[in-house]
Amino acid sequence: MNITQNLRPLASALALFAALGLSGCKTMDIGAVIEHGGNILRAHSKTVSPQEEQQMGDESAALLLGAAPLVKNPGLQRHVNQVGQWLAQQTGRSDIKWRFGVIDTDNVNAFAAPAGYVFVTRGLLERLDNEAELAGVMAHEISHVIMGHYVETMLKQDQGRAWSEAANAAAANRGADAAKYIINTARGVYSAGLDKSDEYQADRMGVVIAARAGYDPFGLPRVLQMYAASSGQSGFDLLFSTHPAADDRLDKLASAMGDKFDALESKGIKNTAAFSRLTANLSPKRR
Numbered sequence: 074m075n076i077t078q079n080l081r082p083l084a085s086a087l088a089l090f091a092a093l094g095l096s097g098c099k100t101m102d103i104g105a106v107i108e109h110g111g112n113i114l115r116a117h118s119k120t121v122s123p124q125e126e127q128q129m130g131d132e133s134a135a136l137l138l139g140a141a142p143l144v145k146n147p148g149l150q151r152h153v154n155q156v157g158q159w160l161a162q163q164t165g166r167s168d169i170k171w172r173f174g175v176i177d178t179d180n181v182n183a184f185a186a187p188a189g190y191v192f193v194t195r196g197l198l199e200r201l202d203n204e205a206e207l208a209g210v211m212a213h214e215i216s217h218v219i220m221g222h223y224v225e226t227m228l229k230q231d232q233g234r235a236w237s238e239a240a241n242a243a244a245a246n247r248g249a250d251a252a253k254y255i256i257n258t259a260r261g262v263y264s265a266g267l268d269k270s271d272e273y274q275a276d277r278m279g280v281v282i283a284a285r286a287g288y289d290p291f292g293l294p295r296v297l298q299m300y301a302a303s304s305g306q307s308g309f310d311l312l313f314s315t316h317p318a319a320d321d322r323l324d325k326l327a328s329a330m331g332d333k334f335d336a337l338e339s340k341g342i343k344n345t346a347a348f349s350r351l352t353a354n355l356s357p358k359r360r
Contacts, residue, residue: 130188
């Protein structure tokens with residue numbers, strides 16, 4: 074069955090969105106309403122063209138896939154893409170070519186890159202109990218993309234020197250040089266991580282996007298609880314260390330959510346037969 078038939082937005086969610094000031098707003102303004110900001114169609118620096126952002130995304134994705142390739146499981150990749158595309162539809166960002174994938178590493182993490190790239194690791198999927206948890210994680214990463222967090226962080230790296238050099242190299246038709254500069258910048262960003270405020274913002278937005286897609290909105294908080302309980306275990310040293318402490322994120326998210334989402338927990342989709350079937354062939358959960 075088509076995933077959009079399984080995961081219709083909840084009618085009861087309308088009251089929640091109205092309470093958050095979302096009723097009647099463009100879907101692209103989800104995060105902006107929550108953050109009391111402006112339109113997020115292009116939230117990051119206007120000095121970066123769509124073409125430059127695409128190059129930043131392509132090279133960043135190449136870096137991630139160079140560290141760990143995609144899992145060779147077409148059915149799993151297809152399903153994760155369907156979930157990701159459905160979540161992305163809730164943001165109104167039809168200008169982005171979204172691409173989702175599962176990378177083959179035991180490490181427990183998820184990543185995004187400019188221009189619509191989102192990856193989760195096999196190690197993370199092995200530990201998830203249901204599709205709502207996957208949706209929460211992916212919605213968090215989607216939020217990083219639509220808010221331009223990676224673009225802005227890359228531009229700040231070395232006070233913009235690396236990106237300026239890359240732009241100059243591209244202008245001189247030295248594509249390899251441009252790629253090298255962007256990869257070096259992206260490596261620094263993934264190693265050091267985003268600002269804590271970016272992560273907290275993506276948590277808040279991710280919960281709303283997942284709820285809007287019809288999922289149990291507590292999927293992401295449950296994953297954060299799993300992270301908090303698993304600190305120090307094998308696989309939680311992460312492919313790149315990119316997130317603040319799970320306990321801190323839980324505290325911030327609990328404060329932001331309050332009881333606004335409680336009515337949606339029992340009505341939201343927690344799991345699908347496809348998710349259970351496709352993840353059953355992965356390694357057993359290690360809790």
